[in-house]
Amino acid sequence: xxxxxxxxxxxxxxxVKPLEYYEALYPERALEKGAQVTRLxxxxxxFMHLGNLYVALxxxxxxxxxxxxxxxxxxxxxxxxxxxxxxxxxHQSLKYFGVAFxxxxxxxxxxxxxxxxxxxxxxxxxxxxLIKRGLAYPCFCTEEELxxxxxxxTENKLLxxxxxxxxxxxxxxxxxxxxxxxxxxxxxxxLRSQGDVNVKHTFRxxxxxxxxxxxxxxxxxxxxxxxxxxxxxxxxxxxHFMRTTLVIRGEEWLSSLPIHxxxxxxxxxxxxxxxxxxxxxxxxxxxxxxLSKRKDPEASLTFYREQGYHPxxxxxxxxxxxxxxxxxxxxxxxxxxxxxxxYSIGKMGKSGALFDILKLNDVSKTxxxxxxxxxxxxxxxxxxxxxxxxxxxxxxxxxxxxxRVLALCMGVGGKxxxxxxxxxxxxxxxxxxxFDETFCPDYAYRFDKQTVKKVLLGFKTVYDYAxxxxxxxxxxxxxxxxxxxxxxxxxYKADPAAFxxxxxxxxxxxxxxxxxxxxxxxxxxxxxxxxxxxxxxxxNKAIGNL
RNA sequence: GGCCUUAUGGUCAAGCGGUUAAGACGACGCCCUCUCACGGCGUAAACCCGGGUUCGAGUCCCGGUAAGGUCACCA
Numbered sequence: 336x337x338x339x340x341x342x343x344x345x346x347x348x349x350x351v352k353p354l355e356y357y358e359a360l361y362p363e364r365a366l367e368k369g370a371q372v373t374r375l376x377x378x379x380x381x382f383m384h385l386g387n388l389y390v391a392l393x394x395x396x397x398x399x400x401x402x403x404x405x406x407x408x409x410x411x412x413x414x415x416x417x418x419x420x421x422x423x424x425x426h427q428s429l430k431y432f433g434v435a436f437x438x439x440x441x442x443x444x445x446x447x448x449x450x451x452x453x454x455x456x457x458x459x460x461x462x463x464x465l466i467k468r469g470l471a472y473p474c475f476c477t478e479e480e481l482x483x484x485x486x487x488x489t490e491n492k493l494l495x496x497x498x499x500x501x502x503x504x505x506x507x508x509x510x511x512x513x514x515x516x517x518x519x520x521x522x523x524x525x526l527r528s529q530g531d532v533n534v535k536h537t538f539r540x541x542x543x544x545x546x547x548x549x550x551x552x553x554x555x556x557x558x559x560x561x562x563x564x565x566x567x568x569x570x571x572x573x574x575h576f577m578r579t580t581l582v583i584r585g586e587e588w589l590s591s592l593p594i595h596x597x598x599x600x601x602x603x604x605x606x607x608x609x610x611x612x613x614x615x616x617x618x619x620x621x622x623x624x625x626l627s628k629r630k631d632p633e634a635s636l637t638f639y640r641e642q643g644y645h646p647x648x649x650x651x652x653x654x655x656x657x658x659x660x661x662x663x664x665x666x667x668x669x670x671x672x673x674x675x676x677x678y679s680i681g682k683m684g685k686s687g688a689l690f691d692i693l694k695l696n697d698v699s700k701t702x703x704x705x706x707x708x709x710x711x712x713x714x715x716x717x718x719x720x721x722x723x724x725x726x727x728x729x730x731x732x733x734x735x736x737x738x739r740v741l742a743l744c745m746g747v748g749g750k751x752x753x754x755x756x757x758x759x760x761x762x763x764x765x766x767x768x769x770f771d772e773t774f775c776p777d778y779a780y781r782f783d784k785q786t787v788k789k790v791l792l793g794f795k796t797v798y799d800y801a802x803x804x805x806x807x808x809x810x811x812x813x814x815x816x817x818x819x820x821x822x823x824x825x826x827y828k829a830d831p832a833a834f835x836x837x838x839x840x841x842x843x844x845x846x847x848x849x850x851x852x853x854x855x856x857x858x859x860x861x862x863x864x865x866x867x868x869x870x871x872x873x874x875n876k877a878i879g880n881l
Numbered sequence: 882g883g884c885c886u887u888a889u890g891g892u893c894a895a896g897c898g899g900u901u902a903a904g905a906c907g908a909c910g911c912c913c914u915c916u917c918a919c920g921g922c923g924u925a926a927a928c929c930c931g932g933g934u935u936c937g938a939g940u941c942c943c944g945g946u947a948a949g950g951u952c953a954c955c956a
Contacts, residue, residue: 378956413955478954485953494883495952523954532884549884559954566956590885590951613887613949623948655905659894662905684894686887687949694893694906704919744918751919811915824914842915854917 336509342466344516345473345524348562350456354464357457361446361576370403372580374439375429376573378410379421382628383428383636385653385690386585386614391434392653393583393612396678398437403580407439408573409450412563428636432646446577451569458564461572461602462524462557470529470601471557473522474504475515498528502554524558530597538592541581541610542683551593567594575604583680586611610680613687615656626690633692643718643759645706647673648699655698658682665698670705700754703762708742711756715741718759726772727763739864740769743856753856768850769864774873776851778880780844782836786818788881790844793817795874800867807859815841848877 364372373394377387398405407425411417422440429436438444448454465471474497481497488495505527507515515522530550538548557568564572574582589611599606616623617631626634633639639649650673654661659682668675706714716731730737744766746753756762767773780787793814802810812822821827821837846858849870855861862870 376956380956410956416955474954481953489882492882521954543886546885553952556954561954563954565954570956586886586950587956588951592885611886611950616949618892625949655893662893663895666905688894689892691892691906697906746919749919753918755918808915815915837915839915846916852917856916856918858915 336469338467338469341473341509341512342463344513345466345522346459346463348456348459351460351463352456354460357460357576361578364404364578366404367402369401370580371397371401372404372406372578373398373583374406374408374574374577374579375436376408376410376570376584377425378413378416379418379425380416381418381421381424383424384628385626385634385636387425388429388432388434388636388649389615389653389657390583390585390612391429392432392650393610393657393678393680393683394581395434396674397581397583397680399674400678404437405435406444406446406577407436407442407449408577409440410566410569411450411452412559412566412569414561414563428640431640432636432650451573452563454569454573455562457576458558458568458572459562462564462568465526465557465601466524470527471524472505472507472527472554473512473515474502474525474554474556475507475520475522476503494532496553497525498552498554505554521560523556523560525554526557526598526601528552528554528597529601530593538596540589541583541608541680542612543586543589543610543685546589548593548596551597553594555594557598567591567598570595571598571602571604574607575599575602579607581608581610583610583612586613610683612683613685615690616687617690623687623689625687633690641722641760643715643722643762644695644699645702645714645758648702648758649695651702652695652698654678655694656684656688659684669701696757699757703756704745704752704754706745708738708745708747711741711745711762712738715759715763719763722760723763726770727767729772730763730766730770736864737766737769740766743860743864746856755856768852768855769861771869774851776847776877778847778851778877779853780847782840782844784881786835787844787848788878790814790818790841791848791874791878791881794845795871795878798871798874800862800870804857804859807862811841811845812838849873 366372375387375391375394377383395405397403409422409425426441436442438446438449440449442449462471476497480503484497484501484503485495487493488501502525504525528551530552532549532552534550535547536550537545540546555567556565558564573579592609592611596606614625617626619630628634639646651665654673654676655665658676658678661676661678664676703711712731712734719727719731742748744753744755744762755765768776794811797810797813799806799810815838816822818841819835820841821834824837827834827837842858843853846855847853849858849865850861865873
């Protein structure tokens with residue numbers, strides 16, 4: 336068989352250059368020893384999964400901590416899955432969470448193009464080389480034929496796939512090949528695998544540790560009939576020429592690692608280090624499963640933006656999943672920038688973690704409590720501008736007023752910060768009663784109307800905006816006393832039956848009357864923020880309602 | 882089904898042959914307190930099962946079992 340002739344017949348790309356050209360075009364990167372080159376290589380499907388962020392964070396940390404490079408490559412080899420504007424989505428959503436690429440698609444960089452479709456000539460050059468060396472061959476099998484052999488294999492409990500005796504096109508004669516070609520039959524290029532499934536090697540995975548890897552014996556497709564490479568082939572070539580040193584990717588790739596190992600070997604490339612991380616899971620009834628794009632809204636990165644989770648909070652939560660000792664560090668240094676944490680790939684969990692929104696909320700609350708009222712204002716305003724209702728947008732018209740509201744709700748200036756805010760959506764709803772546009776109380780008192788009316792009336796007559804907190808509370812107590820409520824908690828606790836209620840019940844009536852809620856931050860401060868006029872107006876409204 | 886991986890409280894997890902088996906979230910209780918939130922204190926809650934190896938096993942080995950991944954001209 337004349338392999339050279341076959342290679343010429345099969346790969347007709349005129350752009351193909353000698354192999355040395357590519358090696359020279361993409362030289363080894365001049366980086367410090369130990370610097371890691373990592374990448375994120377998503378498909379442009381237009382959907383960004385939480386898992387994308389998860390793996391991006393891991394890769395980004397490793398690269399930047401080591402003084403290396405983190406780049407973005409677009410795996411657009413599957414025409415069917417491609418979505419317009421998807422790359423923009425990738426950039427935007429990752430940028431929101433503070434993940435920055437050093438180079439890659441739609442950015443600068445000397446190792447591009449970073450879109451696989453634009454790299455066809457390189458793949459062709461190497462496919463051609465493999466054919467010349469007799470390590471790849473054309474396959475004319477139809478989908479139907481492939482399916483038939485697969486059925487035969489599964490029926491007979493044989494290892495499925497295209498290999499050995501089942502690789503019909505592997506040993507086609509020269510005549511047969513050219514006949515098929517002449518007949519215009521479509522073909523793919525397959526690797527002529529040299530592996531043996533009975534041979535196993537131990538392999539060091541950066542996250543899983545020592546694993547055993549079986550040699551590949553599948554004659555996998557490297558070039559599809561449209562001349563576009565499969566993931567496997569593109570991976571080997573791209574990660575070699577982009578000089579990736581470490582590939583952190585989802586564990587769904589672990590089973591195709593043998594293919595990649597063989598491809599790198601056959602191509603004469605040095606194998607990068609690999610780390611296969613587990614995917615984030617979710618409880619679905621009794622069983623666990625991967626977070627699903629279709630079933631779980633929280634699988635999508637847009638979910639966190641719509642809810643207004645602070646990007647730092649999401650990052651922190653991701654880090655707790657990513658590195659088991661991160662949480663301890665975070666507890667110790669709640670205010671330090673996350674990037675000061677020394678991330679280590681070996682501390683990644685070996686089994687898939689369940690996504691826990693309660694934990695996210697907790698991380699988020701404590702993170703939000705590190706902001707000051709001005710930062711919170713900006714954050715909430717940005718959210719409201721994008722996702723809020725018109726009323727909610729108007730909350731941010733008066734910066735001074737709203738910052739006072741926020742300072743109160745966040746406990747700024749107090750001994751301990753409050754932790755009421757978990758995300759922007761919830762926070763904006765939380766402060767709604769401070770704004771007349773959205774103040775719509777349902778006055779759920781726990782006492783009868785007559786009593787409440789008496790209390791409100793009584794308070795209104797003594798209320799003085801100029802009172803400090805203590806004087807104010809003394810008046811609340813006085814009102815309690817006038818109505819037979821206990822003013823002394825000890826006395827009340829000693830004999831609760833002797834009173835209709837105590838001061839806290841009086842405070843609750845006032846609270847409900849002015850805010851519509853039974854639970855709020857400090858009532859005196861609320862009245863101070865609302866102002867005398869508005870406080871009185873609300874009291875009157877409440878009284879009128881009784 | 883084959884192959885690979887994993888297995889500590891409800892969840893995330895420390896642990897690397899000898900521990901009263903950390904910690905965090907959540908739950909519950911108490912305290913603080915005008916409510917809530919914060920904070921403080923406390924309670925309940927775990928080594929998948931069976932065999933080895935060893936003076937000694939959550940930890941090492943071998944079997945089960947269960948869960949996850951994967952078996953495409955998708956990535």
